[in-house]
Amino acid sequence: MNRRNTRAFAFGVLISVCIIGIFYFNIGDKKIPEMNIDHAKNFLEEKGYVVLSKDKYDQMEKTLSNQTNKAEKEQSPLPDPPKSEESTAAYQLEIVSGMVSRDIAEILAKEKVIDDANRFEVYLEENGYSKKIQLGSFNLTAKMSYKDIAKIITKS
Template identity: 40%
Template sequence: MMNKRNVRAFAFGVFFTACVIGSYYSFFEETSKTKKENLTEEQAKELLNDAGYQVMTQKEFEEYVTKEAKPKVSETEPKTKEKDANAEKTASDDKEQGTKTYKLVIETGMFSEQIVELLFKEKIIEDKYEFKSYLEDKGYSTKIQAGTFSVTNDMSYEQLAKTITKD
């Protein structure tokens, strides 16, 4: 028969056991989480490199993205074709409204970061990180299509995204 005294004794036993187990893990057990918190920067880089990841600073990453965003023209192609490609990419200013129009050329295999970088350099978007986040959050970054698109600096993020994607 369960009376008040037996229930209290049982509850005290459960509480005491939980305290003993918690104390053991807090003081005597060094978990892998604790070990990882004590890693130096060099040890963390080595651990990531061993796992197959490439570690670079923010500046190195931005330089890489900028370098990859530049259009590649084969040296065997005539220079007139290069001039035509540059002519397509030139931006025109609409002086009456302050609207800037840009002919965006997206090549097969370009990453969304490269496209965002081009739009930022041409001042179509003001914040490249915000637009990149918008593309990823709304699922547009996986739907970008190769082609030539006319975009302006007064377009919303949604309008830009819909212009360069399947949607």
């Protein structure tokens, strides 16, 4: 390539960049129409949403909380049945695919089969039971030890 060809090539590149730049900066600016409140409300209502003013929302929230408070006041506490230490309720634990030891421990704590979900989860981890948990239904009682429960749910 000689000097004349190099200059012609550079001039062509410069002209091309200028043309592309003009199109980029001028054609790319399409104005988005501004939405006002009425257009926004209509758009939301078309999509299935309910539009409320702040005052109406606060009023509905206050009404709901008042109704909830009334319902709680009207609901009288039921007397607890007498507890006998000899009778322990059995709980049938259903372990499904995807459950981890944390989920199982929380369920058992909620059903009062174990006292502390965190302690039971740590027990399963430390003794290697957390990796051996089997799917299925298991009958458990509150009188069982952590070891008994772990052996039942791991079928070992």
